[in-house]
Amino acid sequence: MTTAAAAAASGWMPPPCTVPGARAGGVIDGGAPEGPLSAAWQRRRLDYRLVNPANRRRLKVIVVGTGLAGAGAAAALGELGYEVECFTYHDSPRRAHSVAAQGGINAAGDNTVDNDSLERFVRDTVKGGDFRGREADAFRLGEESQRVIDHLNAIGAPFAREYGGTLATRSFGGVQVSRTYYARGQTGQQLQVAGSQALLRQVDAGTVTLRTRHEMLDLVMDDGRVAGVVMRNLVSGKITAHTAHAVVLSTGGYGNIYYFSTLAKNSNASAAWRAVQRGALIASPSFIQFHPTALPVGSKWQSKTILMSESLRNDGRIWVPAKAGDERAAGSIPEEERDYYLERKYPAFGNLTPRDVASRNAVAQIRSGHGVGSLQNGVYLDFRDAIARLGKATISERYGNLFDMYKHATGEDPYAVPMRIAPGAHFTMGGLWSDYDQMTSLPGLFVGGECGWGYHGANRLGANSLLSACVDGWFTLPYSVPNYLAPLLGTAPLAPDSAPVQEALTRTRARVDSLLTIGGTHGPSHFHRILGDLLYEGCGVTRTEPSLTATIAAVRQLREQFWSDLRIVGSAERLNQELERAGRVADYLELAELMCVDALDREESCGAHFRDEHQVDGEAARDDEHWAFASAWQVDDGHFVRHHERLTFESVRLQTRNYT
């Protein structure tokens, strides 16, 4: 990282940061290889240092998380012969939230005649991300994609097959080729189960030590390098330190900060946020994807929102009553009084417009009184025409379990009445900043999967994130982590009684105690719910300067209330789920402020970041002249410093997205 002076010397300066309490920092370099991008990954791999197989056992890597990214990294590094210690707060590696992904996984290919190719994949990814991701990473993503399919197929994922026995594909939101591989509506489950089997195979082989029901609460820092982690055993409450030559965080996304989200109840930002507190940069934290096909919140005690796979948009048609406030049942609204607004506004893509466009249009319909359902907070997704055209059997083979799921969740039969959907917080494009080698700004700390950033820019294309988690885990970190390890051969991980380890343990215990001793009146979920409402309102599908400014103030106030009015019953010496939740909500209350600061700072609209002030004819108005960079935030003693990585594009021309 260089200084502001160096940024000025580079000839280009980003706009000043005018958000109170925040300031502009310096320029950072993603370290992508020079030269043509299509061969960049191969060149970089050739440059990486290697470790002799006989020596690998003497180098230790800690992997936090067993989702597709973590299970892949831990298994692959174990297969290579490194000593791996792997942690998850779940009771089993299989339960990581990758398991819930439904629709599919992309792979770039020219093996059909629909004219797909690596270049087209990159173009779609970069363009879909509204030019706010790192193009070199997108190339690597596409280049490794076929190996991901081959590998996951080989280790047991039963992908859907055509009648000829070859892999079946379908097309997914935002693209016009068919490059999405799938296993019914359970693609994530099948990949995740295959990945955790591979991980358990290494456990059996003795290369990986797996510790389940362990939550990472802090990092061990040794003179600026990351040298280990602090864990809490969730059953015994014991807090222990574990050291290694390198640490990989693959701890998933933080969409659950919105309380109602498509993530699991336990998904959280704590591991990543702790890294930020230890000095790591976090990129574009306000780039959050709202999934257009989540279920609207329907009842008072509902604990989360559920996702209906986007693949449903292949055959379902989205509409609302043309007349605001129309309370008739869907079936009684005649064809000419229905507004298929996506088909009307975006004839080329219709119901398959990218997620941000679909979400924003749905919010606009709901806010203007066209919402459906008893709370008028959804839009219809209708299969009537598809069933008439293809028959119920075909629809059931394609989406059977999704239809069952909908019925379970709502009590309504989607074969008979249209589904009701609404945008829900879903995916975090932002996350820990890392360079091209997936190393964060803290030496020794690597990142994989959704807790990182880079591939997806300001908006992720459907089916690209199972891919990015797999590419990171199986086919990037196993190359780049050894490159970092090689020079460390002959050194030992930090000793348990060393000062940095003791310091990290003391810090962690103090934090746990501080949560336990507040003695207020409300449990952590109370604050989480309020935070979620604040964020949906102020930093949601659309944002404005006043909404963000107000939300920052409200979040600060809520944080104060939390630290004076939290109540945790029970002790830290055994399983205490309220304590776990409290730690996570405490971190959310800090991250939420930075999300709003990031959104307020960025005076443009791009992808999922839609500032009402910056639009042309209702579409996002990107400002490439001033904002073609990724904001990578440093948290410095309570102040936010915005560093920037410039984004340039070689193979894809900077162009305005146009889906009409």
Place this chain on the structure above:
Amino acid sequence: MRLVIEVWRQDTPQGPGRYETHTVDDATPEMSILELLDRLNDQLVENGLEPVAFESDCREGICGACGVTVDGNPHGPQRNTPSCHQRLAGYADGQRIRLEPLRSAAFPVIRDLVVDRSAMDRIIAAGGHVAIDAGTAPDANSLLVPHESAERALDMAACIGCGACVAACPNGAAHLFVGSKLTHLSLLPTGRQERGKRARAMLSEMEQDFGPCSLYGECARVCPAHIPLTAIAAVNKEGLRSFFRQKDD
């Protein structure tokens, strides 16, 4: 509606446990069993009492984290439905509802409704995988898989690893779980290479913690993933096959 909840409380794995009785006055029919527990816990916390520990994560029936016994039924009264999807629609105002952990000798209680299901992962670690390292896989399109085999493999691979099958079985057998994995992998070209070896490894690990199968069929009635009873037949079939062949594949 008002529900009287008898809930199992157990502070430590060593026990002892006991039932506690609480009431929730504002339950609604569309609430799930787990949301009822959320509601109960809010109440307990507000009264300064320790909330009931229970597991869940996705709340959409796919992660397999949830699982409580409701009035004697693993996951709840509705068949083939995970706890997170069991709704209260079948309960009437004033009714009692009894919640306890999944009960099985193989699943020691950790606390309240939380049990330790790691014995299932030990079976997977023993052999429920395919020995192909990253980067060495053949082209997935060069290994043709008939559409129907892929679909059948998926039927079996749908298992969410919740352990309800074990809890439902009077013998505490894990045959549905193990049989689904054996069948799933034996239907795929790469999985077939270690078919015999896998069966021996998984079955011998299974016998460490789980009981024998007497074909009660209770497992398939609770399975949220609808794993069919044919899976349990696969355990014996694959076991015999590997015993007589004594080969890796």
